[in-house]
Every structure is written in C-alpha cells, then in structure tokens.
Amino acid sequence: MTSHWIMPPSEQPLREAPVAIADRLIPGRSGVMRAMKRLIATMAPDSAPVLITGPSGAGKELVAEALHRLSGRTGEFVAVNCAAIPAELLEGELFGTERGAYTGADRARAGLIEQAEGGTLFLDEIGDMPASLQAKLLRVLETRMVRRLGGSAPVQMNFRLVAATHRNLAEMARAGSFREDLYYRLAVFPVEVPPLSARLSDLPDILEHLLDDRAMAHPGQPLPEFDATALRALTAHDWPGNIRELKTVLLRACLLFPGKRVGAREVRDNLMGFCCPEPASEAEQDHCATRPEEAGLPPIDLFHQALGQGQTSLDLRGYLRDIEVALISAALERSGNCVSRTADTLRLNRTTLIEKIRKYGIATR
Ligand SMILES: Nc1ncnc2c1ncn2[C@@H]1O[C@H](COP(=O)(O)OP(=O)(O)OP(=O)(O)O)[C@@H](O)[C@H]1O
Numbered sequence: 001m002t003s004h005w006i007m008p009p010s011e012q013p014l015r016e017a018p019v020a021i022a023d024r025l026i027p028g029r030s031g032v033m034r035a036m037k038r039l040i041a042t043m044a045p046d047s048a049p050v051l052i053t054g055p056s057g058a059g060k061e062l063v064a065e066a067l068h069r070l071s072g073r074t075g076e077f078v079a080v081n082c083a084a085i086p087a088e089l090l091e092g093e094l095f096g097t098e099r100g101a102y103t104g105a106d107r108a109r110a111g112l113i114e115q116a117e118g119g120t121l122f123l124d125e126i127g128d129m130p131a132s133l134q135a136k137l138l139r140v141l142e143t144r145m146v147r148r149l150g151g152s153a154p155v156q157m158n159f160r161l162v163a164a165t166h167r168n169l170a171e172m173a174r175a176g177s178f179r180e181d182l183y184y185r186l187a188v189f190p191v192e193v194p195p196l197s198a199r200l201s202d203l204p205d206i207l208e209h210l211l212d213d214r215a216m217a218h219p220g221q222p223l224p225e226f227d228a229t230a231l232r233a234l235t236a237h238d239w240p241g242n243i244r245e246l247k248t249v250l251l252r253a254c255l256l257f258p259g260k261r262v263g264a265r266e267v268r269d270n271l272m273g274f275c276c277p278e279p280a281s282e283a284e285q286d287h288c289a290t291r292p293e294e295a296g297l298p299p300i301d302l303f304h305q306a307l308g309q310g311q312t313s314l315d316l317r318g319y320l321r322d323i324e325v326a327l328i329s330a331a332l333e334r335s336g337n338c339v340s341r342t343a344d345t346l347r348l349n350r351t352t353l354i355e356k357i358r359k360y361g362i363a364t365r
Contacts, residue, residue: 029201041070045071050191052191059242060193126165134179170187221258224253227261256271
C-alpha cells in the first residue's frame with residue numbers, strides 16, 4: 001500500500017462542461033452515479049472540505065481526483081493514506097519538519113500539506129488518523145496556518161481538503177472514537193460512493209473503461225471479448241470487493257483469454273471461481289454465444305418443443321447423446337463414411353471419433 005503520492009497540476013484550463021468532465025473521469029450512467037457526479041461538479045470549485053464515504057474499492061480516490069481536476073486549482077493533488085503511515089511518523093509527514101526538530105533531522109523538510117498549496121490534500125482512511133493529529137488538523141482547517149515540527153513561525157496555507165473513509169465516521173464521532181468537531185468540519189459536503197452492487201447497470205461501462213485502460217497500458221496485446229452471457233454472469237455477482245474486485249477479475253480474463261471470447265461459463269469457472277481453463281476448441285467457445293442460433297445450434301423453438309411435449313422433465317444427458325449420435329451419423333453420411341474427414345468436420349481427433357462410433361454403435365457402412 002503506498003503511503004502517499006502526488007499528481008502534478010493540470011496546466012489546461014477547464015474547457016468542457018464540469019458534468020461532462022466528471023462523466024469522462026468516472027464511468028457509470030446509473031441514477032445514483034449521475035446524481036453523485038452532478039454533486040461533485042457543483043461543489044468542485046469551492047474550497048470547503050469534502051468527506052467521501054463508501055466501501056473499500058468503490059472508487060473514493062477516483063472521486064477525489066475528479067474533484068481536484070474539476071476544481072480548477074493549479075496546485076498539486078497530494079494523496080496521503082493515513083492508515084499506511086505509522087502514527088508516530090504521520091505528523092512529520094503532514095506538517096513537515098524544521099532542521100534539528102529531532103535527532104537526525106539535519107535539514108528542513110516541507111510537509112505534504114505544504115506540498116498541496118494551491119491544490120488538493122486528499123487524506124484517505126481519515127478514520128485511522130490518531131486522535132492527537134485530529135486536533136491539529138482541526139486547528140489547521142480553522143486557522144489555515146501550518147507550523148512545521150520544531151518550527152516557530154506558522155505559514156498561511158491555501159489548500160482544499162478532501163477526506164475519505166470506508167468507516168462510519170458519524171457513528172465513530174458519536175461513540176467518541178473520532179473527534180466530533182472535526183467530523184462536522186469535514187462533513188460540509190458529504191459524498192457517498194455507492195457499492196458496485198447498488199449500480200450493477202454501470203458494470204458494462206466500467207468494464208469498457210477498464211479495458212480501454214488496459215489497452216493503453218499494454219498496446220498491441222489482444223483483449224478478451226465479453227459476450228452478453230458473460231455480462232449477465234458478472235452482474236449476477238454481488239461484488240463485495242467492488243471495482244477493485246472487478247479489476248482483478250478483468251486482469252485474470254486478460255491473462256487467460258487474450259483475444260478470445262469470454263462467456264458465462266468462463267466467467268463462472270475460470271474468472272470468479274478461479275481455475276485455469278483447459279485449452280478450448282473454437283467449437284467449445286461457441287457454446288457461450290448469446291442465442292443458440294449464434295452458436296450454430298437449431299432454433300430455440302426446437303428446444304422448447306423438446307421440453308413441452310407433455311413431459312414434466314427431460315433426460316438432458318440422454319437428449320445430448322442423441323444429438324451427438326445424430327450429428328456424427330449426418331457427418332459420416334456427408335463424408336461418404338470417411339472417418340478422417342468426419343473427424344475434421346466435427347473438430348475431433350480421429351481416435352476420439354472412432355471411440356464414439358464404437359461406444360454408440362453407429363453404423364459406418
Ligand atoms: N467508476 C469507475 N470506473 C473505473 N474504474 C474505477 C471506478 N471507480 C474506481 N475505479 C478503479 O477501482 C480501483 C479502486 O478504486 P479506489 O482506489 O478509488 O477505491 P477506494 O474506494 O478509494 O478504496 P479504498 O477504500 O480501499 O481506498 C482503482 O484502481 C480505481 O481506478
């Protein structure tokens with residue numbers, strides 16, 4: 001886990017409408033996401049703090065970055081993960097240190113707050129910030145002044161604070177495990193990023209966006225192609241790890257099925273319940289097609305007929321065996337009973353075909 005990172009300032013003034021920019025940065029057209037994007041486009045130019053909540057992996061950091069880009073601020077976006085920096089070091093990292101502040105501090109160092117001057121300071125996992133620092137942060141928000149550790153002169157600062165947490169900060173404030181006054185100071189503009197399970201209609205857009213990212217990062221590498229059955233299988237999952245989990249599944253698909261079609265079966269067998277696929281023949285791949293006709297099967301009406309002739313159940317294995325026998329017989333007839341050509345037609349090994357002919361007692365003369 002990275003403890004902090006800095007995004008250079010954007011030199012470009014905003015030319016597009018803010019909501020259109022938010023749409024481009026954060027994929028998803030569901031009602032909840034559209035409302036959220038309108039909210040962030042409206043509040044972006046202000047300097048009041050924003051508190052982003054939502055489950056882990058739902059995209060809180062992406063929202064924070066979008067807020068920064070939409071803010072028109074010319075400073076940097078400085079992201080700090082409060083949970084990833086040991087409590088005793090976090091203060092020095094945020095506030096900076098003067099020379100001689102502690103043994104070994106042989107030079108002055110600007111803190112991350114100073115680096116966010118004119119830009120945005122993103123404090124991720126703010127619920128994990130130690131209580132002593134919460135008090136100092138509140139003071140900074142109220143006075144806009146920052147004093148380095150070991151320093152005497154506070155410096156006036158102009159940065160926008162965006163904080164995020166997967167915890168219930170309101171509950172923590174009520175229970176006394178997070179400063180209530182800081183909570184109210186942060187929650188001027190609360191933004192809730194919904195879990196992926198609450199916006200499954202966004203999944204195709206998000207998937208496309210992630211595939212575009214992958215294509216840009218790995219030019220020339222073939223991508224998997226998700227068919228409609230795959231999308232249905234993906235939307236049937238409840239995604240407890242949210243978009244981070246979806247990214248992992250996508251990465252598996254890129255590695256296991258480059259340039260190949262991915263259907264519901266691959267999603268279930270290889271991507272979700274992870275297991276490496278058997279090398280699949282083209283014929284097997286086709287079984288994942290959306291409609292039977294697309295897979296070269298008889299029209300769906302025939303299957304309805306098979307199921308609807310007054311019977312309450314169907315012996316699927318027996319039915320499939322009958323189809324197999326009928327297809328082998330037809331292919332043999334078309335090839336003039338030439339086993340090798342029939343094997344080619346059915347994309348089977350010659351010996352596999354001979355075994356089937358023997359097993360089912362199919363006449364070859
Ligand atoms: N709408 C989206 N479309 C495409 N990718 C997204 C979207 N939202 C998030 N992501 C990607 O999913 C991953 C997780 O998102 P992010 O780090 O923003 O989640 P988070 O809520 O901040 O998680 P945590 O609470 O664990 O820090 C990131 O790689 C991010 O780029």
